[in-house]
Amino acid sequence: MWAFIHKLGSPKWFYGISARLSPWFWAAAALLIVVGSVWGLAFAPADYQQGNSFRIIYVHVPAAFLAQSIFVSMAIAGFVFMVWKIKVADMAAAMMAPLGAAMTFVALFSGAVWGVPTWGTWWMWDARLTSMLILLFLYFGVIALRGAFASRDSASRAASVLAMVGVINIPIIKYSVDWWYTLHQPATFSVTSRPAMPLEMWAPLLIMVLGFYCFFIAVTLMRTRSEILRRESNKRWVRELAGEVN
Amino acid sequence: MSNSDPHLAREADAVRLFREPEGGAGVAIRATLKRDLVLLMRRRSEVLNPLVFFALVITLFPIGISPDPELLATIAPGLLWVAALLAALLSLDSLFRSDYEDGSLEQLLLSPQPLPALALAKVAVHWLLTGLPLALMAPILGIMLALPAGSYAVLALSLALGSASLSLIGAIGAALTVGLSRGGVLLSLLVLPLYIPVLIFGAGAVQAAIFGEGVAAHLAILGALLAVALILAPWAIAASLRISING
Amino acid sequence: MSLRLQARKLACERDDRWLFRDLDLELHAGEIVRVEGPNGSGKTTLLKILSGQLADFDGELYWNEHPMRRTRQDFLANLLYLGHAPGVKAALTPLENLAWYQALAGEPDDEPARFAALSAVGLVGFEDLPAGQLSAGQQRRVALARLELIPRPLWVLDEPFTAIDRDGVADLEARLAAHARRGGCVLVTTHHELADTPALRRIRLGQGARDVEL
Numbered sequence: 001m002w003a004f005i006h007k008l009g010s011p012k013w014f015y016g017i018s019a020r021l022s023p024w025f026w027a028a029a030a031l032l033i034v035v036g037s038v039w040g041l042a043f044a045p046a047d048y049q050q051g052n053s054f055r056i057i058y059v060h061v062p063a064a065f066l067a068q069s070i071f072v073s074m075a076i077a078g079f080v081f082m083v084w085k086i087k088v089a090d091m092a093a094a095m096m097a098p099l100g101a102a103m104t105f106v107a108l109f110s111g112a113v114w115g116v117p118t119w120g121t122w123w124m125w126d127a128r129l130t131s132m133l134i135l136l137f138l139y140f141g142v143i144a145l146r147g148a149f150a151s152r153d154s155a156s157r158a159a160s161v162l163a164m165v166g167v168i169n170i171p172i173i174k175y176s177v178d179w180w181y182t183l184h185q186p187a188t189f190s191v192t193s194r195p196a197m198p199l200e201m202w203a204p205l206l207i208m209v210l211g212f213y214c215f216f217i218a219v220t221l222m223r224t225r226s227e228i229l230r231r232e233s234n235k236r237w238v239r240e241l242a243g244e245v246n
Numbered sequence: 247m248s249n250s251d252p253h254l255a256r257e258a259d260a261v262r263l264f265r266e267p268e269g270g271a272g273v274a275i276r277a278t279l280k281r282d283l284v285l286l287m288r289r290r291s292e293v294l295n296p297l298v299f300f301a302l303v304i305t306l307f308p309i310g311i312s313p314d315p316e317l318l319a320t321i322a323p324g325l326l327w328v329a330a331l332l333a334a335l336l337s338l339d340s341l342f343r344s345d346y347e348d349g350s351l352e353q354l355l356l357s358p359q360p361l362p363a364l365a366l367a368k369v370a371v372h373w374l375l376t377g378l379p380l381a382l383m384a385p386i387l388g389i390m391l392a393l394p395a396g397s398y399a400v401l402a403l404s405l406a407l408g409s410a411s412l413s414l415i416g417a418i419g420a421a422l423t424v425g426l427s428r429g430g431v432l433l434s435l436l437v438l439p440l441y442i443p444v445l446i447f448g449a450g451a452v453q454a455a456i457f458g459e460g461v462a463a464h465l466a467i468l469g470a471l472l473a474v475a476l477i478l479a480p481w482a483i484a485a486s487l488r489i490s491i492n493g
Numbered sequence: 494m495s496l497r498l499q500a501r502k503l504a505c506e507r508d509d510r511w512l513f514r515d516l517d518l519e520l521h522a523g524e525i526v527r528v529e530g531p532n533g534s535g536k537t538t539l540l541k542i543l544s545g546q547l548a549d550f551d552g553e554l555y556w557n558e559h560p561m562r563r564t565r566q567d568f569l570a571n572l573l574y575l576g577h578a579p580g581v582k583a584a585l586t587p588l589e590n591l592a593w594y595q596a597l598a599g600e601p602d603d604e605p606a607r608f609a610a611l612s613a614v615g616l617v618g619f620e621d622l623p624a625g626q627l628s629a630g631q632q633r634r635v636a637l638a639r640l641e642l643i644p645r646p647l648w649v650l651d652e653p654f655t656a657i658d659r660d661g662v663a664d665l666e667a668r669l670a671a672h673a674r675r676g677g678c679v680l681v682t683t684h685h686e687l688a689d690t691p692a693l694r695r696i697r698l699g700q701g702a703r704d705v706e707l
Contacts, residue, residue: 082485134439134442137435137438137439138439140435141432141435141436141439144432144435144436145422145423145432145436148423148426148429148432149425149426151492151507151549153492153548153549154425154489154490154492154549157485157489157492158422158486158489158490161418161422161482161485161486161489162422162436164482165418165440165482166439166440168478169439169440169443172443172471172474173439173440173442173443176442176443176446176447177442177446179446180446180450183450234509264571264644264645264646264676264677270599273596273599273602274596274597274599276596277592277593277595277596277597278593278596278597281582281585281589281592281593284584284585284589285582285584285585288584289584344582347578348578348579348580348581348582348583349576349577349578349579349580349581350580350581350582352546352574352576352578352580353574353576353580353594353597354597355546356544356545356546356569356572356574357569357597357598357599358566358569358570358598358599359597359599364597488548491546492546492547492548492549
C-alpha cells in the first residue's frame with residue numbers, strides 16, 4: 001500500500017501511467033456523451049409539463065453533479081498533498097479548479113436558460129441555482145488564493161486548506177440555502193426536484209452523467225500531465241523526454 | 247562521579263541553567279488574551295471603526311431606497327445582519343496583520359504551546375471587541391429602521407451568537423491572507439461565501455421573532471454552527487498561519 | 494540535558510534554483526556556529542528550516558537523534574529564536590512585551606526577572622515607555638532581553654547585531670560566548686565579524702546559484 005502510494009506520488013510514474021489511461025477515458029467520454037445526447041435530445045419523450053425545454057436537463061444536471069464532485073475531489077487531493085506531501089495530488093488539484101469553475105458556470109447558465117421557458121425570467125433565486133452561485137464563488141476563492149502567493153509551495157498548501165474548509169461548508173451551505181428557500185417561496189415549482197422520471201428519461205441522463213465524469217477524468221489527466229512537465233522541466237527525466245539530454 | 251571532571255561539572259551546570267517550560271498552555275492563553283485586549287484598548291479607533299461603519303451603512307439604506315417605515319421594517323432584519331457582517335469582515339484583516347509585520351507571529355508559532363489554542367484566544371478577543379459591540383449596537387440601529395417591537399432582543403442575541411462564528415471563520419481567511427501584501431479584497435472573497443449559512447439563520451431568527459414564530463430553532467442552529475466552528479476553525483487557523491509564515 | 498541538532502542531506506529550492514543542496518550539519522552543546530554567505534545565499538532560510546518554521550525543503554532534521562517530526566514539541570521547548578523582525582509590540586511597554594514572552598515560553602510570571610533582563614540589555618529607565626517611542630536599537634535590545642529572561646539551550650539568532658551600538662555589540666558577543674561556555678549552543682547569522690574562539694565554527698553557503706538538476 002505504502003509503496004503504491006509513493007509510486008503514485010512520483011510524477012514520472014504518474015506521467016507514464018496517465019499516458020496509457022487517458023485515451024480510454026477520452027474514448028469513453030466521447031462515446032457516452034454522443035449516445036446520451038442523441039438519446040436524450042432526439043428519442044427521449046417530451047415532458048408532460050415543460051415539453052421539449054426540459055431536455056436542457058441533460059446538460060444542466062451532469063454539469064451540476066460535476067461541479068460539486070470536482071470540489072470534493074479537489075479537497076481530497078489537497079488532503080493527500082498536505083498529509084503525504086504528494087506533489088502530483090496538488091498538481092491535479094490545481095488543474096481541477098478552473099474546470100470545476102467552468103462546470104459550475106455551465107450549470108448556472110443552463111439553469112438560467114431553462115428558467116426562461118419555465119419561470120419566464122433568466123434568474124430566480126431558486127435554491128439549487130443559489131447554491132451553485134455560492135459554489136462558483138468558492139471556486140473563485142480557491143483559484144484567486146492559489147494565484148496570490150509568490151511561493152508555489154505556500155500557494156499549494158493554502159489552496160488545499162481552503163478547499164478542505166470549503167468542502168466542509170458545502171453541505172452546510174446547501175442545507176441552509178434549501179431551508180431559506182422553502183421559508184421564502186414554499187409554493188414555487190422547482191425545476192430539478194421533480195416526481196420520478198420514467199426510464200426513457202433518466203437512462204440517457206445517467207449516460208450523460210457518466211460521460212461527463214469520464215470527460216472530467218480525461219481532462220484532469222491531460223492537464224496534470226502538462227503541469228508535471230511544466231513544474232519538472234528542470235528534472236533529468238523530462239529533459240531526456242524532450243531529447244535535450246542523451 | 248567527582249566534580250573534578252570538567253565535562254560532568256558542565257553538564258550539571260547546564261541542568262541548572264536551562265529549564266524546560268513549566269507553565270502550561272493556560273498561562274500562555276491567558277497572557278495572549280490579556281496582551282491582545284490591552285493592545286486593542288490602546289488603539290481604540292480599531293475598535294470604534296467597525297461600529298461607525300455599521301452605523302454609516304445602515305444610514306445609506308433609507309437614503310438609497312426610501313424613508314418609508316413600512317418598507318424599511320420589512321427589510322430591516324436582513325439589512326442589519328448584512329451590515330453587521332460587513333463591519334465584522336472589515337476588522338478581520340488586522341487580526342494577524344500587525345503580529346505578522348512586527349515578527350510576533352513567528353514567535354507565537356515557535357512557542358511550545360498548542361497553536362490552535364493561542365489562535366482561539368486571539369479570535370476570542372476579536373469577537374469580544376468587534377462582534378459583541380456590534381450586537382449591542384444593532385438594536386439602536388434597529389429603531390432607526392423601524393424594526394418591529396419584540397425582535398430587538400433576538401436581534402442582539404442572534405448577532406452575538408452569529409458573530410462568534412463569523413470571527414472564527416473569518417480568522418481562517420485572515421490567517422491565509424496575512425502574508426499577502428494586498429490580502430484585503432481576497433479575504434472578503436474567501437470568507438463571504440462561508441458566511442452565508444450564518445447570515446441565513448441569523449436574519450431568519452429576527453424575521454421569525456417579527457412574525458411571532460419560535461426563535462429557539464434558529465438560535466439552536468446558530469449555536470450548532472458556532473460549535474462546529476469552535477471545534478474545526480482553530481485547527482484550520484493554525485495550519486493557515488503556518489503556511490503564511492512560509493511566505 | 495542533551496543537545497544535538499542534526500540535518501542530513503538538507504536541500505532547499507527557491508524559484509527553480511537550489512539555495513543549498515546535500516547540506517549535512519550538526520550542532521552540539523558548547524558551540525557557536527556562524528552561517529556565512531552573501532546576500533540571497535539562503536542564510537535566513539536555513540535558520541528558519543533549522544528552527545522548524547519552514548516545511549518546504551528536502552532532507553531530514555533530527556533533534557537528539559530523533560526525527561524532528563516526532564520531537565517537535567520537545568525541540569521548541571529548548572529553542573529560542575530571534576528573527577529579522579524583533580517581535581516587539583510598539584503599543585506595549587518593554588515590560589509588557591517581556592511578560593507575554595515569558596508566559597508564551599511557559600515560564601512563571603516573574604516581574605523582578607523582567608526588570609533584571611531589561612537592565613542587562615541597558616534599558617533601565619525605559620521599562621514603562623511604549624516600545625514605539627524607543628529607537629530601533631532599543632527595540633532590538635528589548636528582543637535581546639529574551640536571551641536573559643528565558644533559559645533555553647539552543648539559540649537561533651538571525652542578524653542579532655542589527656541596529657545595536659558598539660557597546661551593545663560587545664555585550665552581545667560576550668553573552669553568546671558565555672552561553673556556549675555553560676553548555677548552550679548558538680546558531681547565528683551576522684555581518685559582524687565574531688572574534689575567533691575555540692567554540693566558533695563557520696558554515697559557508699553561497700555556491701548555490703546553480704540550475705536545478707536531478
